[in-house]
Amino acid sequence: MTATATLAKYQALADQATSGPWSFLPLVNGMPARTISARPGFGTPTVASVQAEPDGAFITASRSLGPAMAAALQEILELHKKDPGSHPYEDLCTVCGDYYPCPTVSTITKHLEGK
Ligand SMILES: [Zn+2]
Numbered sequence: 181m182t183a184t185a186t187l188a189k190y191q192a193l194a195d196q197a198t199s200g201p202w203s204f205l206p207l208v209n210g211m212p213a214r215t216i217s218a219r220p221g222f223g224t225p226t227v228a229s230v231q232a233e234p235d236g237a238f239i240t241a242s243r244s245l246g247p248a249m250a251a252a253l254q255e256i257l258e259l260h261k262k263d264p265g266s267h268p269y270e271d272l273c274t275v276c277g278d279y280y281p282c283p284t285v286s287t288i289t290k291h292l293e294g295k
Contacts, residue, residue, distance in 0.1 A: 183292035187254045191247060198227050200243040204236040216240055253288055260285045 181189070198218045205215050214236055216227045230236040262280040266272040273282035281289065289295050 181293065183289045184254065184257060186292045187250045187257075190250050191254075194243075194247040194250070197243070198225070202227055202240045202243040204233070204240040206233050206236070253292075256284060257288060 200218070203217050203219075205213050205217055207213055208215070213229075214231065214233060215229050216236055216239055218225045218227050228236075228239065230239065259275050260282055261274045262271045263274045264271050266274075267279075271280045272278065273280050273285070276282040276284060286295075
């Protein structure tokens, strides 16, 4: 799967999930709860319950950070495009001027495509 397809798939999953921001509630009314809530307050819809507080904090942060990071990576990939015919022997990146794929694109694809 290409990096762009992976990012689109991730964004689709995020779009279908309960909207954020989420909050981690280690306690509710002074009692251990360890729940992740979509809207803190009375009668809050619980998204998930976790056993460990670090897991709750991580999942909660991921709801906002994941889509933001995916969007940033997608925008970077859209900027660093191949510029056909920019060099007599190989295409260059439109931003870096390095041979395509440039180090920026290679770094992203290495992590998202396993290349
Ligand atoms: Zn580049």
